[in-house]
Amino acid sequence: MQAIDPITLAVLAGRMEQIADEMDATLFRAAFNPIIAEAHDASHGLYSSVNGDTLVQGKSGLPIFVGVMAFAVKAVIDKAAADGDLEDGDVYIFNDAHLGGTHLSDMRLVRPYFRDGKLFCYLASVGHWHDVGGAVPGNYNPAARDAFQEAFVLPPVKLVRGGALQNDILDILMRNTRLPQSAEGDLNGQLGALDLGVKRLDALLDEYGPETVKAALDALGDRAETLMRSELAALPDGRWEAEDFLDNDGITDTPLPIRVALEITGDRMVLDFTGSAPAVAGPVNIALPTTVACAYVAIKHIFPDLPANAGVMRPIEVKVPDGSMLSAEFPAPTGGYTETILRMIDVMFSAAAQVAPDRVVAHAYGTINALSIAGQRGGKPWVMFSFYGGGHGGSSTGDGLNHGNAPISTATIPPMEILEAAYPVVFRQWALRPDSAGAGAQRGGLGAVYEIELLEEEATGFLFGERGRFPPQGVAGGETAAVNRFSYEQTDGWHEPPMASKMLGISLKKGQRVRLETPGGGGYGPASERDPALVARDVAQGYLSAEAATEHYGAAWQEIAQ
Amino acid sequence: MKMIGVDVGGTFTDVFVLNESTGTAEVNKVPTSRPDQSGGFLDGIGQRVPDLSEVGVVVHGTTAGTNALLERKGARIGVITSAGLRDVLEMRRRDRPRTWGLRGNFDPVVPRDLRLEVPERTLADGTIDTPVDLDAVRAAAQRLLDQGCLAVAVLFANAYANPANEAAATEAIRAIWPNPHVSSSAEILPEIREFERFSTTALNAYLQPEVSGYLARLDSALREGGFGGEFLIVGSNGGVMEAETAADRPVRTALSGPAAGVMAAAHIATSAGFPDVITGDVGGTSFDVSLIAGGESVLAPQTSIDFGMVVRAPMIEITTIGAGGGSIAWVDKGGLLNIGPESAGSTPGPVCYRQGNTRPTVTDANLVLGRIDADNPIGGKLDRLDVEAATQAIATHVGDPLGLDPIMAAEAILRVANSRMAGAIRLVSIERGHDPKRFAFMPFGGGGALHAGAMLAEVGLARAIVPRYPGVTSALGCVIADMRHDFVQTINAATPTLDAAALGGVMQDHLDRGAALLAAAGSEFERRSHVVELDMAYAGQTHTVAVPLEVTVQGGHVIAPDRCQIDAAFDAAYHATYGRVLKTGLRRVINLRSAVIGHRPKFDLRALAPEGGTIEAARRGTRQVHFGDSWYETTLYDRLSLPVGAEIDGPTILTQPDTTVLVEPGLTARVDDFGNTILEAKANDI
Numbered sequence A: 001m002q003a004i005d006p007i008t009l010a011v012l013a014g015r016m017e018q019i020a021d022e023m024d025a026t027l028f029r030a031a032f033n034p035i036i037a038e039a040h041d042a043s044h045g046l047y048s049s050v051n052g053d054t055l056v057q058g059k060s061g062l063p064i065f066v067g068v069m070a071f072a073v074k075a076v077i078d079k080a081a082a083d084g085d086l087e088d089g090d091v092y093i094f095n096d097a098h099l100g101g102t103h104l105s106d107m108r109l110v111r112p113y114f115r116d117g118k119l120f121c122y123l124a125s126v127g128h129w130h131d132v133g134g135a136v137p138g139n140y141n142p143a144a145r146d147a148f149q150e151a152f153v154l155p156p157v158k159l160v161r162g163g164a165l166q167n168d169i170l171d172i173l174m175r176n177t178r179l180p181q182s183a184e185g186d187l188n189g190q191l192g193a194l195d196l197g198v199k200r201l202d203a204l205l206d207e208y209g210p211e212t213v214k215a216a217l218d219a220l221g222d223r224a225e226t227l228m229r230s231e232l233a234a235l236p237d238g239r240w241e242a243e244d245f246l247d248n249d250g251i252t253d254t255p256l257p258i259r260v261a262l263e264i265t266g267d268r269m270v271l272d273f274t275g276s277a278p279a280v281a282g283p284v285n286i287a288l289p290t291t292v293a294c295a296y297v298a299i300k301h302i303f304p305d306l307p308a309n310a311g312v313m314r315p316i317e318v319k320v321p322d323g324s325m326l327s328a329e330f331p332a333p334t335g336g337y338t339e340t341i342l343r344m345i346d347v348m349f350s351a352a353a354q355v356a357p358d359r360v361v362a363h364a365y366g367t368i369n370a371l372s373i374a375g376q377r378g379g380k381p382w383v384m385f386s387f388y389g390g391g392h393g394g395s396s397t398g399d400g401l402n403h404g405n406a407p408i409s410t411a412t413i414p415p416m417e418i419l420e421a422a423y424p425v426v427f428r429q430w431a432l433r434p435d436s437a438g439a440g441a442q443r444g445g446l447g448a449v450y451e452i453e454l455l456e457e458e459a460t461g462f463l464f465g466e467r468g469r470f471p472p473q474g475v476a477g478g479e480t481a482a483v484n485r486f487s488y489e490q491t492d493g494w495h496e497p498p499m500a501s502k503m504l505g506i507s508l509k510k511g512q513r514v515r516l517e518t519p520g521g522g523g524y525g526p527a528s529e530r531d532p533a534l535v536a537r538d539v540a541q542g543y544l545s546a547e548a549a550t551e552h553y554g555a556a557w558q559e560i561a562q
Numbered sequence B: 001m002k003m004i005g006v007d008v009g010g011t012f013t014d015v016f017v018l019n020e021s022t023g024t025a026e027v028n029k030v031p032t033s034r035p036d037q038s039g040g041f042l043d044g045i046g047q048r049v050p051d052l053s054e055v056g057v058v059v060h061g062t063t064a065g066t067n068a069l070l071e072r073k074g075a076r077i078g079v080i081t082s083a084g085l086r087d088v089l090e091m092r093r094r095d096r097p098r099t100w101g102l103r104g105n106f107d108p109v110v111p112r113d114l115r116l117e118v119p120e121r122t123l124a125d126g127t128i129d130t131p132v133d134l135d136a137v138r139a140a141a142q143r144l145l146d147q148g149c150l151a152v153a154v155l156f157a158n159a160y161a162n163p164a165n166e167a168a169a170t171e172a173i174r175a176i177w178p179n180p181h182v183s184s185s186a187e188i189l190p191e192i193r194e195f196e197r198f199s200t201t202a203l204n205a206y207l208q209p210e211v212s213g214y215l216a217r218l219d220s221a222l223r224e225g226g227f228g229g230e231f232l233i234v235g236s237n238g239g240v241m242e243a244e245t246a247a248d249r250p251v252r253t254a255l256s257g258p259a260a261g262v263m264a265a266a267h268i269a270t271s272a273g274f275p276d277v278i279t280g281d282v283g284g285t286s287f288d289v290s291l292i293a294g295g296e297s298v299l300a301p302q303t304s305i306d307f308g309m310v311v312r313a314p315m316i317e318i319t320t321i322g323a324g325g326g327s328i329a330w331v332d333k334g335g336l337l338n339i340g341p342e343s344a345g346s347t348p349g350p351v352c353y354r355q356g357n358t359r360p361t362v363t364d365a366n367l368v369l370g371r372i373d374a375d376n377p378i379g380g381k382l383d384r385l386d387v388e389a390a391t392q393a394i395a396t397h398v399g400d401p402l403g404l405d406p407i408m409a410a411e412a413i414l415r416v417a418n419s420r421m422a423g424a425i426r427l428v429s430i431e432r433g434h435d436p437k438r439f440a441f442m443p444f445g446g447g448g449a450l451h452a453g454a455m456l457a458e459v460g461l462a463r464a465i466v467p468r469y470p471g472v473t474s475a476l477g478c479v480i481a482d483m484r485h486d487f488v489q490t491i492n493a494a495t496p497t498l499d500a501a502a503l504g505g506v507m508q509d510h511l512d513r514g515a516a517l518l519a520a521a522g523s524e525f526e527r528r529s530h531v532v533e534l535d536m537a538y539a540g541q542t543h544t545v546a547v548p549l550e551v552t553v554q555g556g557h558v559i560a561p562d563r564c565q566i567d568a569a570f571d572a573a574y575h576a577t578y579g580r581v582l583k584t585g586l587r588r589v590i591n592l593r594s595a596v597i598g599h600r601p602k603f604d605l606r607a608l609a610p611e612g613g614t615i616e617a618a619r620r621g622t623r624q625v626h627f628g629d630s631w632y633e634t635t636l637y638d639r640l641s642l643p644v645g646a647e648i649d650g651p652t653i654l655t656q657p658d659t660t661v662l663v664e665p666g667l668t669a670r671v672d673d674f675g676n677t678i679l680e681a682k683a684n685d686i
Helices: A006-030 A065-083 A167-175 A180-208 A210-233 A288-302 A337-355 A416-422 A532-540 A546-553 A556-561 B038-046 B064-070 B134-146 B164-176 B194-224 B243-248 B256-271 B362-368 B387-402 B406-431 B452-459 B470-480 B500-520 B563-578
Strands: A042-048 A054-057 A091-094 A106-115 A118-128 A157-161 A238-246 A256-265 A268-272 A316-319 A370-377 A380-386 A425-432 A448-454 A458-464 A485-490 A493-495 A502-509 A513-517 B002-008 B012-019 B024-031 B055-061 B077-082 B115-118 B128-130 B151-155 B182-184 B230-234 B240-242 B277-282 B287-293 B299-306 B309-316 B319-321 B327-331 B337-343 B440-444 B463-466 B483-494 B527-538 B545-549 B552-554 B557-559 B587-599 B619-627 B630-638 B647-649 B652-656 B659-663 B667-671 B677-681
Touching: A006 A042, A006 A054, A006 A118, A006 A180, A006 A210, A006 B337, A006 B406, A042 A065, A042 A180, A054 A065, A054 A210, A065 A091, A065 A106, A065 A118, A065 A288, A106 A180, A118 A180, A118 A210, A157 A167, A167 A180, A180 A210, A210 A268, A238 A337, A256 A337, A288 A316, A288 A337, A370 A448, A370 A513, A380 A416, A416 A425, A485 A502, A532 A546, A532 A556, A546 A556, B002 B038, B002 B256, B002 B470, B012 B038, B012 B470, B024 B038, B024 B470, B038 B055, B038 B194, B055 B256, B055 B470, B064 B194, B064 B256, B064 B299, B077 B134, B077 B194, B115 B134, B134 B164, B151 B164, B151 B194, B164 B182, B182 B194, B194 B230, B194 B243, B194 B299, B194 B309, B230 B243, B230 B256, B240 B243, B240 B483, B240 B500, B256 B277, B256 B287, B256 B309, B256 B440, B256 B470, B277 B406, B287 B406, B319 B406, B327 B362, B327 B387, B327 B406, B337 B406, B362 B387, B362 B406, B387 B406, B406 B452, B406 B619, B440 B452, B440 B470, B452 B463, B452 B659, B452 B677, B483 B500, B500 B527, B500 B557, B500 B587, B527 B563, B545 B563, B563 B587, B619 B652, B647 B652, B659 B667, B659 B677
Parallel strands: A268 A316, B002 B055, B055 B230, B077 B115, B077 B151, B151 B182, B277 B440, B440 B463, B630 B652
Antiparallel strands: A042 A054, A042 A118, A091 A106, A091 A157, A106 A118, A238 A256, A256 A268, A370 A380, A370 A458, A425 A448, A448 A513, A458 A502, A485 A493, A485 A513, B002 B012, B012 B024, B230 B240, B277 B287, B287 B319, B299 B309, B327 B337, B463 B677, B483 B587, B527 B545, B527 B587, B552 B557, B619 B630, B647 B667, B652 B659, B667 B677
16 A cells, blocks of 8 residues: 555545535535425435445535445445456435335435446435335335335436446336426436545546555545544443433334443454344334444544544454344335434443443434324325424433434534424424423433324324334433423324324314424433532423422422422 | 724724824723623723723724624514515525524524515516505504514515505604614515525614614713714724614624724725735634725625624625634544534633633633743733643644644644634635735734734735734724715516616615715715615526626716726626627626715824834834744733834744734734834745
8 A cells, every 4th residue: 555645644634525415515506395495305425446435525425425325335246256347337225214214205326437447436315305205205114014015115226337427227216206206306416426526536546646645545544444443442441321212113112122242352342243133124224334333424424524434344343143123134115213222322322431431412392293194285295394403312422402403413403494384283382391301411312292283174194103102311410301292182082002103094174283292302410410500590480390390300499400 | 172982892802093183003902891881981081091082983882883783782663564474584585594403493583473565566667566555554563563572574575576565564663663673674684586685675674773773872872972973983894884774774884893993994094005905804703804906995795693693784894704813623433633613612611711711722822832921911911821721622623633742732733723824715706707916915803913924825825914913903994984874676678679768867866875974974084985886687597797897977867887887897897807798698787786975084093103212112022922833932021112123033923912913933923114014034044
């Protein structure tokens, strides 16, 4: 390997990150569907020609994609090796979540990049398409028993062969989505992003030469590894365990354990998920790539300054036994993967907090709470579908954020007025939820209360959530937050779902309401160490009731309040 | 008569005086006074124009609003809002401050106990679901007054669709509120999206007491000095407004100064024959980039002043990255050189200022390489800069960890900083769908012209244009800016069922209100114009396309466009953005946006050009300056003394009191007819 001088390395690091960022920007601007254009549910990067490892990834895409993309590229590398026909100008496309991680809505495009007739690296683009067939528009089907009920499943195939678009592949794709115009727009945007990446890489290699750029990529991976190793070496050796539970899989009402043993030896770490639940019938399974990517997300939240490349994961081994819910085989349904990886992040935080409490925040609210209300208006169907927010965990540096987004995402919530304008509902409450935060020296952030009233004659609702039975936990002696609570109004009064935060087929009449009270974040450090003045402030501001304040923090705050 | 532009920045107050009778101009720069900025403002004018009765117009670019927001120094205010919605301001759009780490918190400008709910509700279609309880409103207002609130914001759900409840509440509050600081969300921003509307309105209320007091102090001090003319404020949209309007709508001044700078850049560049230009302002902590295409700056619909502090109002789009002169260079544990985001700012400032900072900055690197003059620091605050301390800091924090001598380490710092700045320029162009290569680069601010050559090389731009007075660009922009008033109204209708006549009625209302504001102003306008745009999308999409409409006005009456014209305009705009249209898509009109513009006479920028002079007479000796990997004996020139048409090959340095223009080897500097310096590749190098 050619040695590279530190100035060139620093400049090239920025230039290559920029290529990925520009690919992100190209797709965000060109994408038709708002999930990509506005929520930025997409990602781009440069990947190893040998094993698909992430070399550089854009900063604007969703956190969970950092880490999962490598598997998409690896799937293409395997496919191309089996077929033996990889050539310059090819673009592969697929959405198979068991090969590429996450879920079937994420369409992955992978393009080999050749220089002087030799494969140099891969470029890839992933974006969440609006619809990819399956039983339910938008592909969020909590009742799915297998991948086929979730969406049209596409394995890696050549969409572009040596620069020529394969129209028959395009036809198959467009015939398998309810929104072909949207899909075509997104596809063009992704192809455009890959084109731009090729153009920028050409210019970079012209300027610096492939050897230098290759040396820089190697050095950046090594440097990320060095950074990770130095962080791990600074921590004591040992083994720390943590467990938490999913309420159920939506089909059988049995708690599902997620367990991790975090073991540090010198500058290496093992994350062993042995003891977690076996694969289940409902859509809370995840494929192995998602599990590894999720480990990466947790690590990057704990060490936020680490770069986004595969070097970080070299000293880390992720162990999952075969047959686990965390290594589910095709065609197990994976549509609800978000709930499972949120719980995995929680247990990794709990385990890490035992060895490095300063580096770790307490559990966030831990569920995306996919709530859908659907009906007919003027003979036309309508579906209001959204994810709802909750509190972030407390940390050594402060209280948790009130009403944040999920750790795996950066998506914002649609405005209430946009929802009310588009659907026949009115929000009677859109508020913070007092007493929902976990107590602690630094308390968690507050969850939220959303109360929605139906304005049309009738509608049906479904909720796919979690944390209905097992609350977000505190760390370093902090306390748990409130559990997720969902209730719905019927002619005989308010009800709660038999399976806590999951329910299909809730039938609503005009004037009836549903009420979602989301968890706060867990607390950090013992509640007894919280400054009573802050407790008094929280009571005065209505974040905390007087009773709960005294129960968790003792009576010291009352003197200050007077 | 004289026309004066004053830009008050964090460190300096800049003054630009245009003598309209003689067509001549002069500039001044004084330290910004703190905490009351009016002292520096008046000094800066007084030093150039002792008799204020000679002044016809004073135009002010202000950071009073920005600073109050960033430092959370606005007034104690309260909020009165719809039942169930008191927390919208605190819940934001469910975002977080940083992607990674899950740390960080948000304190809204109005604490929860001062956010009061009253029974009332309007639905999205404008139907009143619950009439407003005015007794509850009055009781809430009284409670806020008892709590010491100086201003109040009225924030009702769906008030954009029907403001009746909110207007009734606002009227009831105004009847008992002891000052004019009552902001209503539908008056400030009748646009769908409650958080953005509530936030903009609450921040307006938060700024009103402070900004209106500040402007009133300035106004009376000017009048006492004999000033009898018009006092105007630059808005974030790059247009000016009456000081009274600004006192009522201070949230519209959030980016006042920087907006004026971009307006000046557009005018200077277009006059010089380069209507496509990207500006780059190198400040103490940041590099601010803005794009001007075809002489027009780009307006962004909203910005976040800080996490969760959203202002939705048309504003000049400025992209900021944390790479300024004070940005700190450091080597991370993995051995990689980084610049920023931490910054030494202007206090304590770079190591060479010797005010307590010991970590090297971009300015320190420029100093060590001889690119700035240690004996004549710009700005005039310090006597000299400490080269040795800067060299030592670079050696300790960058050179030693990387195995480089201090000179190469300083080069490394600049290369990485330049690369980041170039990245910002590329990204801004890509995001707007432009190829950056067809743009010229215009540096302004004190430090921008040190980095211009690097931007040409890194981005592949053909030339840079350094304005004659890059350090007072914003003050110059104040004098140039037109009067502009923006209006918005959410319409929310599919075009087949759109009531085109009603839409025309809203246009008429916007244009009438704009015309009234122009008429009320004392300014003389060369001409008046208007811009009418619709935010449109296909049904099911949430992101919109700006659709410009040609709207004719005859005898003061708007000829409203019909549905077919609107559909055609949307198709054209959509095609221009996405390269195609949908055959079956249902088109929706989300918002109507109008702007009414009073064009103020522009002065001829040739007034700024130097008269006479020779290159020889401008020569000021030489200095050793490091470029690439060697030192060059580099000739220095007094930039302002160079004659029109002068051409000087790099390496050379052109100095003026507040700016250093670095001309690297391989570049030529040419003084154009306006006194701008054009940097291009040497002819024989092309």
